[in-house]
Amino acid sequence: MLEKRSGQPERPTPETEPEVASFIAFLNQLFDALAVSLTRYAARVSRDKGSLSRYLNGRRIAPKDFVDELLRQVADLTGSPVTDHVRIHAHQLRLEALRVRNASQHELEQLRESLGAAERELHLANVRERALLRAVEAAEEQTRQAEKRYRQLESDWATAHYTSGSSELDLYAQPDGADELRDEIRGLKAELEALRIELSRAQALKHDAEEQCLRLEARLLAAEAALKAERAGARDKAAAAELQVAHPEDADPDVFHRIVAAVNAANNLADTLHAVVEGAVRELGFDAVGLSLVRHDGDLVMAAVWKTEEHDMGGPSGLLGKVGSRASWDRLLGACDHWGTLRFLPHDRGWAVGSDVPVLTGDGPLPTHADDWHPQDMLFAPMYNADGDLIGVLSVDRPRSGKRSGEWTRETLERFALQASLTIGNARLRAETERTLSRLEREHEALRSSEESFRQAFEYGPTAMAITELRGDAMGQLTRVNDALCRLLGQPRAVLRQQRFADLVHPDDLELFRRISAEAGRADLRLTRRDGGYQRVRLRNSIVADAAEGPRFLMTVVEDMDEWKHGQLVAPGTPDPDHTMNRQ
Known part of the structure; x- marks a missing residue:
């Protein structure tokens, strides 16, 4: 409807829905504050005067951008910024009017706002996940460095004790500063575990946000299609x-x-x-x-x-x-x-x-x-x-x-x-x-359980064992030894882990050791003890291979042979445990 002679829009009729009447009254209050005719305002904001008149008299529910534009015009005139309270109140009035006048359009706008909020939530979840990933990586590096310092401290202490010429080695003594460093490592590990738990929560929230976006997007597409069909039917x-x-x-x-x-x-x-x-x-x-x-x-x-x-x-x-x-x-x-x-x-x-x-x-x-x-x-x-x-x-x-x-x-x-x-x-x-995540979680849990079982069996088993690197610059290096091997040779773990396995072998047995070091064989030979003597042992090798890159580690079981007074040395690589050769 066009404006009256005064240049002002026609006011809503008494039979207008209460929600629409409240919204239109609010718009007209804003428009009246501008003290300008509808014609001049339409020219100012480059809008169709007929559309503006229908917005202000309730024939059509004004779009959101029209409301925001009107609020800005009033703010510019009065010099007072629009508060969040006023803006939210205006949008709530508009949504209520839209709900009673056009339920389909109201639902569509609600879904769009919900999807926008969900997308923003997903963005924040992504940012938080990346930040936590960086924090976890930093905490892991700090923990590794602290553990490296602890191993170095232990190694320095053991080397000093070894070179001092002491005839006995106290395996339970600790170097100065070890307690403080262990406390630091425990604190770092606790912090790392807390970060990992927080990362898991953040990833779960991110997953929920992604699911919410998918659901809202599907509902929005359906609502848009429904509104399109409704308009087509009306035509x-x-x-x-x-x-x-x-x-x-x-x-x-x-x-x-x-x-x-x-x-x-x-x-x-x-x-x-x-x-x-x-x-x-x-x-x-x-x-x-x-x-x-x-x-x-x-x-x-x-x-x-x-x-x-x-x-x-x-x-x-x-x-x-x-x-x-x-x-x-x-x-x-x-x-x-x-x-x-x-x-x-x-x-x-x-x-x-x-x-x-x-x-x-x-x-x-x-x-x-x-x-x-x-x-x-x-x-x-x-x-x-x-x-x-x-x-x-x-x-x-x-x-x-x-x-x-x-x-x-x-x-x-x-x-x-x-x-x-x-x-x-x-x-x-x-x-x-969901099936993939569940399967991966089960596999991960089984792997953790298997790794923990292996660690317990390796570290605390009664049989002496060692793991040797088979690739790269560290080839032949002892990467892990257990307590039983330390007791057998009378040497601390830190000292053993700084050596290659070949360093422990009697010079006369080196050729025999080299022949079995790259295969899953076994042989009887002598290893150096802390007191300078030699321990007669039987080595049993097992190769740990990677499906993609081949052999990675050599796991060696070391058996004490001193009680075998009349046995014979086993030839290298022999599959039959009873097949032997003369001792060196």
Whole structure:
């Protein structure tokens, strides 16, 4: 409506909804504060004067940017900035007015705001995750450095004790400063564990934020499609009225919105599949609906079925789990008439239905008119992913109108199949992600348990053992030794770990040691003790290999041979433990 002679917009009528009246009163209060005519204001902000008049008199609900622009104009005039309280109050008034005047648009805007907030939350979660990852890496490096200093301290102490010429070595004595350094390492490890726990929480929050964004995005797409359909229906009321006469169930403008909302509300893949078939039955006017999904081998399995009434054994529910080959389905769909993206198979082409394809056909009256539904007619809605690959087929049967589906129902079924394919794809992706995360967590837990069991067995076992590096510059270096080996040779762990295994071998046994050092063999030889003597031992080697890079470590079991007074030395690499050779 145009402005009055005074140049001011027409005020809302008394019968205007209370929520709309409150919002319009607020807008007009702001506009009156500008003390300018509507014509001049329209020229100032480069807007259509007719649209501004409709915003201010309540014929149309003003968009958000118009409200923000009006608030800025008043702030510039008064010299006082708009407070957050005023801005939030203005937007709340607008949303309430929009809710009572245009519920679909209101829902759409709410979803957009929620999605924006979820995206911001996801961004913060990503930032926090990256920060925690850096903190964990820094804490790990600090811990490694502290442990390195501790090992160096222990090594220096052991070397000093060794060079002092002391005849006895106290394995339980500690160097000066060891207690403080151990306390520092414990503190660093506690801090590292806390950071890892916080990182796990941050990653869980990030995962939840990603899930929330996916759900809101799906709901927003559905709401946008529903609003588009609603506007299209409003532009063609005559066609809708005609369809109402022929197919009363087809002309409900809220059908698509309801059915998609129900599907998007499902929490997992199974609930999503059931929501799809149930919604098609309840809202689209069919007596029975089935959903076949493409398996990993390409064949299709009937994953969900719904019908209006309870059925006996052998009814539609008996089709659950039935598998049809991809070739049979391709032949069936290829014989159908194309109704847009839908596929319709008339009853007289039953020859195209393979014996392995589960189909929803049943009893019913024979047609008396050309557009009547025949009991053996079939209608399919193929579903594809974003790459154009078939992911499933929606099969519908027996329209409750008794007629072949009209244009409105076909379009709605097409759009619903498209939305269902997106939702099912997201649900399958979530299910696969959850299964993968669960499997990785189980494998990680098993690995941790296995590593801890090995560490306990290695460190505290009664048998002397050592692990030697087989690659790089550290080849031959002792990387791990256990307490039993330290006791056997009378040398502390720090001293042993600074040597190569060959450094411990008697010079006359070196050639024998070298022959077995790169293979899973065994031999009897002598190792140097702390007191300068030699310990007669039997070595048993096992190679620890990496599937990608080959041998990595050599694990050696060291057995004390002193009690074997009359035994014989075992030849290197001999598989038979009884095969021996003369001692050196």
